[in-house]
Amino acid sequence: MTSPSALMSSDNTIALLATELQTCRAGGLYLAVYTDPQTPRRVVDALARQFPDTVSFPLRMDAGKAVFSVFFKYTFDHLGSGTNIFHVLGIEDLEESLADDFIRALQGGREMFRNAPYALVFWVTPEFEKRLFHLAPDFHHWVFHVFDFTHPVPPSECETIDLLPLENIRRYLKKALEQFHHWEAVRERGEDFLIEPMGRANLSGNYVPSSAREIVPGQDRSISSQTLDEIFAEFLADTQRSFMALLGDFGTGKTSFSLHYFVRLAEQFLEDPNQRIPLFISLKDYPGRLDSAAFLEREFFRRFEIPLSFAVFRDLALAGRFVLFVDGFDEMASLSDQTVTLANFRELTRLTFENLQFMVLPSDTPQRRNKLFLTCRTHYFLTEAQQRELLTFDYTVLYRNYATRSRYAIATVLLQEFTEAQVLEYVENASGDPEKAREIIKIIKSTYNLEELSSRPLLLEMIVASLERLKDEESIDAYQLYKVYTDIWIERDDWRARMTPEGKRKLMWELAHKMHREGGDFSLHYSQLDPPRASYLKPDVPPDGEDYFRYEVTTCSFLNRDSQGNYKFIHKSFWEFFLAEHAFYRETLEPEYPPFSAYDKGVVFFLWHILALNKDRLAGRNLSGLDISSIEPSQRDLSQLNLSNTNLSGANLSGANLTKANLRWANLRGADLRKANLRKANLKEADLIVANLMGTDLMGADLMGADLMGADLMGADLRRADLKETNLRRAVLIGANRKGADLSGAYL
Template identity: 30%
Template structure:
């Protein structure tokens, strides 16, 4: 073989993104590619591209044929047409000329480059036998390339590594892998010995004991006896393996002889079954011959399906989906438990989704899933959405369709396996958890190796539902380990579907960076580079889908929908699947109320739960009020203990305790009361859980509202209240509760969590503490002469740099949440919860623009030229206003919830914003529209800051997590949780240091290097605002202590503190002394 002929057998080994990993070459006509193990180690999605061909072919790594010790890897591709394999021979002599051909590492170039040199000898390195080559430029992308011995015309080795810059390198000799090469040559030659070895390993993995038979039972074949213990008996099976059968039934063919031999062996040795396994495609005539003799004839790929029978399980899945009425009385459980909660056959509506990686909208999430399954480069897809957006029901629908397809066409489809991660004990591990779930469904896989074989081979689609529900119970390290376990399932041809509430991650990069510790392990660094994950964000219902669903419930759906659109907020709530389901199941009650003031989410849950609790049950001895109260107490207990299930015995004890004094109840009555008052259902393990996590969150909120007078009780607040619970509390409380909330939020004896919740609820109720000069925001003028404060009493305080009072400006009627000076010092802007932004000219402080916005304002900043102001707040839009004309000139739309902060990047002029929707967004300020970059945190983002050089962004979360981001790539650099509560603002110094302030009464000082705060400044109360002087020598801070404090930044010592609580004159009159 000459170099030109060999070149046609050479391939570029690439990953899913098209980057070169190394080189390989075709070794057999059957599609075996040889390369080096280190080229493909740890890469899940492999492809090869032949020299001169633009097409790329998916390649599977054959673990059983590869040898990592010898640095030899074998890939399998479909047999290529018109491609001759390389000629192989181990012979070489010192001085033999060599030729090779390879590709540039980590490049997209499809064309390679040749190298020449000589074989100089051999050596041993780390117990590995290697050939030494010289005069050769061994670059990294050349690894795995064939070494053609030009004297013999045969490939003698594979390029392995570069030794030095003098042209010395190493190659793996064919002869060095003798132990492994014999196995390879067996396969290449079609020898049945290897087939027997692989088949025996599969039987072992399925729990069989294997005994090899020395004598062949069939011509050219190899055989063994497999035994499986089933109770007191043993199932004994004879297995023969052979290739190259002539599968026609004319005369006495090899196949017919083999079948008759196995039939006779089975009868003679009194065996239970006989298998004949082959690599060849089986003709119908051959199958009929084997069937008539009672011999199971099948290919190796079909074997595992016969060893483990999934047909009964799949029939159950299909039957349970199509017969929802069987579970109406909570008797028999479906094989996939959540199928009992909704009649999907009648009411499932396909939803749309969005792929944030490629920006594509998909009208059908089911079609997007099918696309994912068909893509060999994708192993995991995450369906994201907020609570009740239909993640679970989508997966149940897909599981049913897969089960139905597999029953109809087993070879062309996958087996669905659906598990709820809420039931996972992280100590068990995800793999064992899935195997146990299959065992519960009647499918027994005795060995994890068998599971891995089937998973890598593409037999399953694993639906892992509710990542957030288990992750909420773990610390950051635990979440990372959990995701690491899931990532290990994404190998070979596996397909994994993960559902999660949106705030955990939005794209493949965020999947890891949002869960990452401050430093990554080498393993996680490798995972971080993978590109086989996909994200699909589920869209809410649009009007046609709502109409379609309503038509399945009522013939009067058009009239009902017309009324819903006329009722404030109801049509918008109907876009969320779970809320739409609640409406349809309590429609008559909803229509009878005819609410005029609109309906919120808590109102819908309240109505629906009352309908449920009011169900007639002749056996029930518990009143509706008692049921509701017990449900609240149980939900609170589960929330307090941070769990989603409760054992039956504990639940029975809780009911008995609650109903003490009511007399004894028999078991049937107890069971009835449990089921009718708790929205709970018993799972197959005997534990009870809420039908949907949002029901538990709703009842926790009701329990909190009921005991509002006890909120200050020690021990009531074990941790920060989740945003979902806080939202329900806000909707359930009455405006008359505002006074108690106000008192609790200002009481410094209460812990951070309680005070934060009270303030959040106050904000949502529209009530503010406007009779105190609490400080919410600070800003320093560009020339360093002035400091401005935004206050709860609706005023803006003006001070000198030494904190002498200058003026107190009126004009707002509510909290002033933001203040900002223009970069040129011409203007001062203030934004408040009276929906106004006031722009004042300096030095007179006269109002030059009064801008009215649709809702409360949280943040303001100026354009680089100072001619425009940007505003953000509760309307979820960042608006741009021309100051001189007082008109809106643009909008930046994209945030899905309240905007908390917007600022200008000094380096490029882009806007950077954050919001309750847990995203950081970057917008080109000159082109209003949609954000160019979006990244997410795992909590609502309260504030952000940008460094003076524009290289860094700092964000602070609802619960006190700080993340420093690379502003150019919008990727996290490090994160820290030193703050014990919500972070309220950031300020960057010109020297690169920055500070964060928090509800935990501290200001923390940071550098851009990881390692924790370099200083901590302690205050008497929540610290809400910070600002550096332009020279960075002074830091100003202020908050709920109603004081502004200045700090010297060299030693971080307090210079002066000025209280605003004393009475002052207003507008531009001088204030009294502090």
Template identity: 30%
Template sequence: MTEIVTSALSLLVKAAASPAKDAAFRKSWVIATLKRLNLDPKQPPKDFYSLYAYTLVEALHDQPSPVLQVFRDEHVQQSFYRSFSDKNWTRLKREIGESVERNRETGEYGNLPYGMSEVAQDFISKFQDLVSRSRSAYETRLENKLDDMSEMLDQVLKTRSAEEKHRQSENPQWAEASAAQRLTGDVREWFHAVGYTVRREWKVEEVSSVALLVEVPQRRPGKFDLVVALCVEGEVAPYHLESLKGLVEEVGAAEGWGIAHLRVSSAARELASRSNDSLFCYSFDELIDLEADFEPYIQWLEREVQNQHIDTRFVPLACRKEEIDPRTEKSFGTSMYDWREGGLDNYVDAWLADPAKKHLSLLGEFGMGKSWFALHLAGRLAVGWRDAKSRGVARPRIPLVISLRDYAKQTSVSALLSEFFFHKHRINVRNYEVFSVLNRMGRFLLIFDGFDEMASRTDRNTMVANFWELAKIVEPGAKVLLSSRTEYFPEAKEARDLFGARVAAATHAIPSDGPTFEIVELVPFDDDQIRKMLSHLLTPEKLEVVMGHESVRDLMRRPVMSELVIDALPEIEQGAVINLARIYLYAIKRKMDRDVSNERTFTSRADKLFFLCEVAWEMIHTNQLSLNYRDFPDRLRACFGSVVENSKDLDYWEQDMRNQSMLVRNSSGDYGPSHKSLLEFLVAFRFAAELGLLEGDFLHLISGPDESNGERLSWSEYFASRGEGGRLAHLLGFDPEGVEKLASNFGMAEYNPVIFDFLATMIKECDSYQDVLIAHIKSTASALEPFNLGGNCANLLAQAGGSLAGISLHEARLSGFGDTGEAFFDISLEATNLSKADLSEADISHLNKRNANFTGALLRGGSFLDSPISADHVLLDSHGAITVLRSRLPNTHPWVQPMDSAALHWPHGDLHEEPVVVPLTPDPKESWAGGCGIFEWDDGEWGCTDRSGTVIRSSATGEITQSFQVAASFAVTWGDSRALMAVDRSSSGYTWKVVDAATGHLLAVCDEAIAPIAHARVWGYRPSVNGVLLRVSSEEETALFEMTSANSEWVEQARFPVGTAHSIGGFTSIRTMVKEDTVYIEGPRSEILTYPKSEFGDTLDDLAVARCSAFTPDAQRLVMSNDRSVWMLERDAGSWRKAWSRSVSSDVSAFPAMSADGSKAVFAFRTGELSTWSLADGNRMSARSFNPLLRGAQFSRESDLEESDYESIKLSGGLIGG
């Protein structure tokens, strides 16, 4: 029974002793009693126990004491909880009926009145009425499940049992041990961690237990107590303690401890309490409590949940999960988890209950509620942990909420955790090893919040290194939830690769035992969630004002915006322009003006903003998102100089800036933003001012609306030049800073989509923003070190919708231009003069460069030659006909029209001729080429597929010869006929199947077999001579299985002692593996060929640097490529030699196709080039380009390009000068 329920019943019992006759007095007594219980008489509470206590007071205030004793009964209360949870009141009514019958015999409640069933029904009705007044039915049912600890703890017990079974399945020796022996293993490990010494271990057969003789250190150094620890199966019972007493006497120990995995009987506890402190009994959790006190942390967590109003204002979140085929990396749709049906809460609960599940990564854009949910989840588990501890039952994992923004202050994750345990929360554990042991034992849920905040610069190497740093503490038994901004990853696949532990830090191999994370992504709020969130904060009238503005509702899709929108409500009501940046503008202005009007501050709004902007830039730039109170004086001196020279003035300014500057303080005295996006707004504000582009309402935040007689100064000049008394001058507007100062600030900023979004909104208040930004770009030509100033200005201009077409940027330095991750923005470079410009660290591949002037420009290192249109698949039939699948890049570029896919066919194999074009209709749900594809059929025919089905075409004419109502991936031979390998998406999942080409009948289903290799990481289907070939690789093993018309199961064809851990080369390196003295390479028919390592000699290095490889049909030639070369190895007299090598300008975009006689190959490159090559000498025979972006562009030989780059430029329609 909780404290509030006990208190309510005590007050009711006292009142029942002298009942009030006057109805008005009874009403006032109810109100007063609710207030004594800290309950609001006007608003029912939201947590379950408080709501139950509220109902007791309202429904039973006029009932006699015997009735109250019935509702005090724990069995009645438990029945109530379960009845409400199940929405079935039969259980409660039955329990009350049985209580009444029992009372007739025992009189335990006293003299019960007639009509207890009516009293119960009235109580139920009152409770349900309060529920409807308190919140929605779903919210209450959800919180009821969480507050109903018996249900939650039942699940904990099931989870513990499932985790133990999983542990046994992973460790056969552990499974063979008895329960007492397994407990002893855990106890020994725990004793070692806390510094206890085990001197002896022996079996105690008569009680099926294991005894340990243990030295337990005393507080005095060098002193210890001798303890016998008896590890028992099942529950500690009195007979165990009798046996333990004899063992203690036998060895002369000071104490005896009876230890069970989960349960201790009440009789055993009673017996121990009478042993004069010589016998004790513990569950394993209670044994841990002796040396690890988590109560202070749990209390902090509960306070944090309350301080942030998560306990009363949390709104359930929805999420989605993209379903990816691990074999092909194709997406087969998205699973949605609606908040009305439990959403993210239910998903995480199921994940926590599944011992075999991966770890979990929660992605979402800024302000979507990641940190909100982390604390909400931790708060739920903390309540469950405390309740389980008080009941003496199995406890849920302790949720450790660890902010990764603090990582920048530490040298390692272990140092971060040490800070978390020993300093931040002062958790009483002996050492770091205690954490490691408890982590391995599954006692923690590690909630790492803010993976994107671990480093100040988000280059790929740092991101990967940070992941593997976190991986060091993700041990077997651990559960980890890791949150991050979605925009931290350039593309979804990069997130999947990283969280799937498939990428390694620079100079390191991929560890074989890295942790893997499944990924779920938060979904923006819908209108009902917005209404629910605001209902906690606004009156019904003001709520309707907000909901009536579509633009405001769109901003509120991010929960973080709620309080900012409320601060900006007056402007919204007046019809002001609304966007994300302006909401921050209005909210900051109102907060600061309110402080002034309340006489809570003496510094000006301008000075506050200046200080906040300077601090925000330092925090973002260094990724240390807090400022300790001890550091305020130095920051103030740096910002305000002589104004704060006097120590008394410094004290005033320090107090004012700390207390009235929108920064919030934690218990350690660190000041930081309530949300990172506030810093990002302030940094954007500062950059706009430094660029000379702060105008309109944004400028008035500094200057005020009536500064027509003011001066124009730069940002730094304005705050440095003060008049008498430190007063700031009247400000007309900001002039730009000089190029060197801009370079050291805006030029040092890494692209951040949130900052640039704010910044683009701000600068568009200035009519001349395009001219100003272009002038800044031009100024980089004379700068000593512009860093990314030119590139950032160009990116900002693109994001604001500007253009560089026809502009002269002669000698401009554009490092960082286009380096915007997943956020692509179009800006035309058509006819732009970029002569002698530095584009070596720019990515302008996706931009229109037609007729631009690149003479003398530095271009090498950038990817300007890559094309948005290229060939994804290449076929070459026995008669020389060439077929390719041409498609655009996935539609991440907003200016590119829906994917332009087509099959192009050259019947005679001459790429100089115009092809037969077969338009294909992509499926927008498919991530890989829109679900379009081509494949080989019979000799003289080929197939193509799209969302409408599959057709077979003549190689001679391109005409349709057959059509099928199924989307096929490739063709197979099935007995005496041809069949199609297709994907069935008729159910919620997907299934690979073999379909008869003539009848459309299902011939076989390929996905129903159990994985034929344990811990498989790579799957792949290929056509075989007689059916379908399945290749499966784990880290240490690879096997080939075949399914044919003669059987319906996978039949093993071959097995090899190599896997992903032995692969060499690039992204297709699973085709080439090396172990000891043998090389394993995928052959021309998907078989695996083996060669002695010695056969390759020096050419083994060529295998290692290859990113793509393909055999000729006779397996005597091996054509390979990477991003700069194509070469061929040839086998001669039992050894391999390099026959030729040619430079190229990019990676291939598809695997090369080989002619049947092995004399010719067709290559497709990311530059858009498609070409045929003679394998005899490595010369191109014919070529064409799909790249539409370089036509008419001018280049010169004095640039830093290689000959292969010039060939690609000419092929794309560019012009090469002298």
């Protein structure tokens, strides 16, 4: 077949190919004829240089890819914003029978190609072109264009340039290590840490190795507990796995471990540049939807000042050059938006190039894989079933079904809380005095619940810092620990402070509230804060100036301010704590404040403890949308509370203990009260329209005059309940036990 491009120069032929690929972004089918083995690589390089939006993948055929034709039956993830191109190479090098089988598959593959979301360029020699069109004559008619590259394609100048300026990376890693090992000096100078989470705590010489257990994919069991260092070392050496997710509750040390191992790998790379390059990325900086190409390009320029294209990163990643520590998946998107969650997770899986490695690399040799290590709070996945659903998300149909012939799953590791020995090691490191350490441990063990709280590294750090105030307490819970720890700073009358304790507390509330309202990376510039009231400032502080709060932060251990004036809590849990306090104690109930349904489970955790401590202040409050489903069932105790006239519309109170609670005139419209205990509760004239009361215990409850229109009472216990003059129109009463109930005057 004679190609119209045969008379063109190589540059013009490349330009024509590029135009075709830009025009037909999906389903395009092309043939490229060549004689020089270097030509395909040079053409791909030229396309990447001249049209950076295009993403090319070389698919080199070998005997291990005999099922090659099935590739085109599946949809691949689209990378970047431009055309994705698969360059099929080495067909003529296959054993003759395999090559013939592949050609015959092309003969009947028109529908496969038409629906493909990418373009295909088949590279063949002139001799093989004749054989191809002889065995697949229909294929001849489907090809959009044949490009003649039999004339020489000169090498580009870029071929001799190092794709990755290692000196930039070495300079960055040296500075990060210097800050890690001289943490206190960096803090005293007020210098910004290159890696923001590194500024939260001094891990140099203080890190205590964590334990974890790895979940076995597809089985209801886990591998026995190991140190996380051991698990991660095995993961790095594994030639079959590229992605690992570390799950743990807040304060269990996920970020600390990532920083600890990042430092270890950075030191190894500085000693030997052939080692993998570590990169620590905090997802706090990436709210909403994630684009993997833009994400990586931004990070490389931001960290290393390297304008690295995604195509170059792909080539380096396929060679296993990187270990990406991606921290805080739970902090980048809304908990309630499952679509965004799955989309972002899918984008992150692309950075391992797991779905390309089998195709583009030789199949007969083990490959060093690019590694991605993701951290996330366990509760972000809500349930174990959802963990499995998310962590085995279908992003590589081909690899799972045809490369390994097994179910592909992300390696999942559950971080374990500190053992008694680890607590002791931490306390000894922190105190620097074995005798003092023993005294601290004695106080922890003698205070109810403090020993349990000490199993989380973050809370243990707070316990040690707050010990003088805690040692006289008979018992303490997580909320009270945060309260005591933050109050130490709030109530301290330091010479550098310009604000009163009340002013400091209101500042924390305002920060938390506005961070929640603005969304994003949970940071806030000082210009977005309201000027403090005069009563919040000390008498000798003039009520003018720009940033009143920077003086406070110099002594605050849980809030940072960078050199640009952005405030950020050192850990998300502090933001959740102050947001919960703001939600309950705020002075106004104006419409600008969100309902409780707008808060995530971390905020609700603290809010629930505040409610428990303020049982006499709940009547008449607006608690609409309150969701306690994440609270342990044994802790859902609201018995005998006065909740009269309280707005609980849309609340999730399933399984709550509301025995003898006063809910008279309460608004429970649309509330979820499944299996709640409402024995002898006062629900007179309460609004329970379309409420879910399935299996609810209402024995002896007073529901006189209540509105239960459309409510679901299936299987509810209504024995001896007072239902006089109750509106039960369209209510579901199937299986409800109404023995002894008074239904006189009720509307059925």
